[in-house]
Amino acid sequence: MTSKFKHDIESPLQKQNRHKAMEAIRIINTLKDDFKNPIESMNYFYKLFEDVFCNQKSLHDGKLKVGTMCIQIPSEIIYALDAVPIRLCNGFYSDDEIGSDYMPQKSCPLVRSTVGHFASGNFSDKPHLIYSPTTCDQKTKAGVTIESFGYEVVDVDFPRVKDSEISREYFRRSIREFAIDLSKKTGNKLNKKSLKQSIAKIGYAQSLYHKLCEYRKKKNIVISGNDMFFVTNAFFFDKIDSWIDACENLLKECKQREDENLFVNGKISPRIVYTGSPPIFPNYKVPIVIEESDGIIVADETCSSNRMFNDRVAVDEWFVNDMLDSMADKYLKACTCPIFTKNDDRIRRIIDLVKTYSADGVVYQSFAGCTVYEAEQRSVLEAMEKEGIPILYIESDYSPSQGGQLTTRVEAFIESLKTRKRIKK
């Protein structure tokens, strides 16, 4: 057949870019188009995600890009050494499919897609080197696989117990080692001034997140949970100063919306605390279903949002080593990741969130293959039952199917919360 339209066949790289772009635009459009009262200043974030994931725009050229495999690598140190941190936890199904060839079928999609991302080598901002804290087994092992693709991966020793004095000492040493290593690689020396500045900057960024969260405590909500995930996920890769500006604008608009009585929740929308495996763009499968079913996510306990911003570094001695120690303490102690024993800390945090945000229920998502979240689920469910907090446990993955079943379960849960609310009144 003679062709009217001349076209070349995409290279594997172009094809994968298109796949990711199609995945990304879908979620961006859903948030932009499908919910009532959209916030104007969210457009910065929608545009950012479109630029980076649909148009492959790089943001950090000219800087040393330091990939981190988990939140437990202090970005304060990276910034202080004039490099940029890029969180590598990935949410793309297209990458998950690629990663499946390298990781066991039973591994979690987050790890598979992170590995797949490296296998394809297809980055908007390709990290120059990678720090991988030895947290869960899968992350730890993924580091070795990524190394085999020709990347430099440095393990950062990480304790699995956090209450003991030994682990505290251990992680302090680990963080010092990390600082020395990165300082060698950047050719910059860590000094008091720059470290102090970056602690202040990250602290300020955290404070903005907390201010946004103040609005979520109120009876009527000005910002949806999904929008909040956009904001916090942007922190993974955005230029920090632009992120700060965008959040300041968002805060202004939130204030204004409150004055104008523009809210995203309905009269009886159940208030949800979201916990478990982290929603990472564009895998917002569960959070979107929740909010499409008239639930409103008022808070979360995940490492892609709340856990990332929760506690601030508290310094009492401003010497480099003391600052490093207090950073290590903050990252270790404040983290409620289920890789740690015991389970109490996360339970305490969830209950606390339910109370402060007057939530009606909890949704707990665990990625299929994530043993730690799965294992902890039982004790969390028991604890919630004891407290009289309704909770829904869902296992999910990154695949675009699963829609119907998932929606039905979430809808039923939201409905039941509404019924409870009505009766209480």
Place this chain on the structure above:
Amino acid sequence: MKYFVGIDIGSTSIKISIIDEKKNLIGSKTSASGSMFYKYAQETLDLLLKELEISPKDVVYTVSTGYGRKLYKEADENISEITANAIGARASAKEFGEIKTIINIGGQDSKAISLDNDGNVTNFAMNDRCAAGTGKFLDVVALKLEMGVDELGEKHFKAKGTPLGVSSTCAVFAESEIIGLLGNNHSVEDIVCGVHYSIAKRIVKLVKRVGVKEGIYFDGGPALNEGLVNAIENELGKRVFIPKFPQVTTSYGAAIMGVDSFLYDQN
């Protein structure tokens, strides 16, 4: 002169090919299946013979194929559309080289067929449970976008933004997804392009089940849609061959089978 007829009675349309003893395609015709397969098949054949000025007496062998093949009682033989498709594809792609893989998108199903070096079918996979990724699906899309199916190809190449895929596997839900996208002011071009990629992805999955072997042939009515062809080529990362009349490969194959059977009977 002896003539051979292949009749492909599909779920949405009837395709008829007439060939001579040397297996040259003399003529072909398609019509909608409608409610009376048999009657329409007969009428279409009569019409085609008349147009070609061939006397029905000169038709020495008829082979039927497709879903409705058994309904056409006049046929001397009937064969499955998989076999007919394979024979027709190999015969009509001579200039292209060896055919090893066939992608066929029909009105209501789609299939991938894998052939060995001798042209025997070694494996095939079908998606016949619903209209997702079929010609019917494209009809629905075109209807919703208020254009002809034949305009989809052109729109595809005019897409500027990211293709806006539809995720629903069900044509009914896909329809409402498209309405949603339109309602939110997304460009028709980006939607069309996305739809093509959604179908292409599904088809390529099917092809992967039988194994992607170099020498790929794409037929069935939707193969006329160059946007879809482009999407399939991109998803496969390989060129595909489109015959001149992709709608009639299967009936052509059936007719060829007729020649072989006829000669076999005579010897």
